[in-house]
Amino acid sequence: MKLDLKKLKLRDINEKLQNLDRKQNDRNFTIINPEGNHAVCAGLTEEMNINIKGHVGYYCAGMNQKANIVINGNVGTGVAENMMSGKVHVKGNASQSAGATAHGGLLVIDGDASSRCGISMKGIDIVVKGSVGHMSGFMSQSGNMVVCGDAGEALGDSLYETNIYIKGNVKSLGADCVEKKMDKKHIKKLNLLLKEANIKNYKAENFKRYGSARKLYNFKIDNLSNY
Amino acid sequence: MCGIVGIYLKTKKFEKNLGKMLSGMLNNMESRGPDSAGFAVYKNEKKDIFKYSLCINDLNFKKFKKEISNKIKKIQLSQHADHVILKTLIEPKTVIKIINTSFPKVSIVGYGHSIEIFKQVGNPKDIVKKFKLDSFSGTHGIGHTRMATESAITTDGSHPYSTGKDECLVHNGSLSNHNNLRRELIKKGNIFNSENDTEVAAGYVSNSLSNKKSLKDTLTSGLKDLDGFYTFITGTKKGFAVVRDEIACKPAVIAETKNYVAIASEFQAMAHLPDVNSAKIFEPEPGIVYSWGN
Numbered sequence: 001m002k003l004d005l006k007k008l009k010l011r012d013i014n015e016k017l018q019n020l021d022r023k024q025n026d027r028n029f030t031i032i033n034p035e036g037n038h039a040v041c042a043g044l045t046e047e048m049n050i051n052i053k054g055h056v057g058y059y060c061a062g063m064n065q066k067a068n069i070v071i072n073g074n075v076g077t078g079v080a081e082n083m084m085s086g087k088v089h090v091k092g093n094a095s096q097s098a099g100a101t102a103h104g105g106l107l108v109i110d111g112d113a114s115s116r117c118g119i120s121m122k123g124i125d126i127v128v129k130g131s132v133g134h135m136s137g138f139m140s141q142s143g144n145m146v147v148c149g150d151a152g153e154a155l156g157d158s159l160y161e162t163n164i165y166i167k168g169n170v171k172s173l174g175a176d177c178v179e180k181k182m183d184k185k186h187i188k189k190l191n192l193l194l195k196e197a198n199i200k201n202y203k204a205e206n207f208k209r210y211g212s213a214r215k216l217y218n219f220k221i222d223n224l225s226n227y
Numbered sequence: 228m229c230g231i232v233g234i235y236l237k238t239k240k241f242e243k244n245l246g247k248m249l250s251g252m253l254n255n256m257e258s259r260g261p262d263s264a265g266f267a268v269y270k271n272e273k274k275d276i277f278k279y280s281l282c283i284n285d286l287n288f289k290k291f292k293k294e295i296s297n298k299i300k301k302i303q304l305s306q307h308a309d310h311v312i313l314k315t316l317i318e319p320k321t322v323i324k325i326i327n328t329s330f331p332k333v334s335i336v337g338y339g340h341s342i343e344i345f346k347q348v349g350n351p352k353d354i355v356k357k358f359k360l361d362s363f364s365g366t367h368g369i370g371h372t373r374m375a376t377e378s379a380i381t382t383d384g385s386h387p388y389s390t391g392k393d394e395c396l397v398h399n400g401s402l403s404n405h406n407n408l409r410r411e412l413i414k415k416g417n418i419f420n421s422e423n424d425t426e427v428a429a430g431y432v433s434n435s436l437s438n439k440k441s442l443k444d445t446l447t448s449g450l451k452d453l454d455g456f457y458t459f460i461t462g463t464k465k466g467f468a469v470v471r472d473e474i475a476c477k478p479a480v481i482a483e484t485k486n487y488v489a490i491a492s493e494f495q496a497m498a499h500l501p502d503v504n505s506a507k508i509f510e511p512e513p514g515i516v517y518s519w520g521n
Contacts (some may be wrong), residue, residue, distance in 0.1 A: 034494060035497075035498035035499075036493060036494035036495030036497075037495060037496045038495075053503075054504065055494050055498070055508065056492075056494075057493055057494060057495050073504075074494065074508055076478075076480075076493060076494060077478065092508070093509065093510070095478065095480070095509070095510060096475070096478075114475075114510050115475055115513070133475075133512075133513075134475070134513065
């Protein structure tokens with residue numbers, strides 16, 4: 001089914017998709033003329049396939065559960081923020097805070113993601129085929145972030161148990177973020193994520209893993225300058 | 228918040244449509260700034276003609292025309308709502324003195340060989356209509372929709388700020404060291420008309436340009452001297468530049484085609500532009516100055 005954002009109101013389209021009849025079999029939707037609108041496909045809770053043709057604004061596919069959403073264009077701030085499950089695939093670039101606070105699901109970005117990618121992520125898997133900007137993975141708690149390009153300044157600042165895999169250069173590491181050894185389980189998981197994101201030219205061995213040094217978990221007066 | 232927009236034409240193809248392109252961008256940024264709006268359009272004049280953008284407020288245009296014609300000979304005036312564009316060969320020093328001493332109700336919004344500036348309190352859509360921005364042609368333009376946070380909602384508090392010949396600046400963000408910097412710039416001879424933080428940034432740029440520094444060098448040193456959150460667009464006679472502070476909380480997106488470069492706070496401001504879907508679209512990186520035509 002084709003949904004035209006030039007003819008229909010954003011709110012009507014989102015309401016329709018949010019209240020899909022559970023018995024409905026046709027679950028393939030194409031959204032045309034998004035024209036940078038905010039909150040396109042936010043709050044979907046059912047399995048469905050959505051293809052958005054064009055560039056979208058802020059918080060696209062926010063709070064997503066189960067839906068598979070493909071964006072043929074760029075996305076603004078906070079794509080798939082607080083996603084719980086499902087898959088969001090951005091074929092262009094993403095602005096800041098991609099996948100922020102998200103608990104689950106998979107976010108794939110074919111281009112670059114700017115600053116604060118995966119900020120405070122809580123279990124989502126994020127795969128960026130390009131590079132990420134500064135403060136990516138800030139205070140991230142769990143899940144995996146894979147970056148095939150480079151990472152900007154202060155990567156993984158104050159992170160908890162997220163695994164960050166970077167193939168390119170890291171401009172600088174944030175407080176308490178260190179390079180860590182790749183164990184078998186990490187290689188297995190990373191290969192799985194690369195496969196899910198349809199990346200064939202890189203292997204897990206091409207990446208370095210970064211994680212928490214766990215020195216800032218509890219307050220210590222010796223670490224005062226790092227807080 | 229606040230919305231900022233700018234468009235620079237690389238070819239002559241869209242010169243007649245510049246106003247229309249810019250008005251669409253401002254209309255789409257209403258949600259980011261409903262308090263006031265303004266725009267600057269650059270269109271070169273023949274020979275050495277100076278253009279003065281004046282806000283005559285509640286003065287009667289015919290009366291103003293008669294009075295100013297007595298003071299300054301050989302002028303051309305055109306009325307755009309409560310703004311007037313005055314064209315003359317006479318140098319700014321003389322004209323500014325005459326306006327400031329004889330017409331206390333008139334404020335000089337900007338002047339130069341190319342720039343025309345209009346700004347007013349109210350909803351951006353109404354302001355765009357009021358000044359008939361759609362009918363403007365030109366080589367480049369800059370606009371702003373304001374959500375006031377830092378100083379009062381007044382015409383003086385509206386953007387763009389023009390503090391030098393053919394210069395203007397719009398700002399999304401807030402500066403934290405503007406009071407100190409204003410004092411320093413006043414000592415160096417700058418004049419400020421408001422308490423607004425952005426006017427200080429515009430004054431900083433003017434001061435540096437008057438010391439023969441390039442726009443790119445000026446904005447690069449501004450990264451150290453201006454403390455706060457900002458995305459700036461600055462316009463000069465020949466082009467414009469964009470810079471974001473190093474934290475880069477304030478958004479900006481650039482779309483470039485073979486005919487134009489457009490910048491806006493959000494992509495939706497430029498969704499109506501011709502060929503935008505095949506444009507190169509990217510976010511300006513923090514702490515890096517991007518410029519065109521300078």
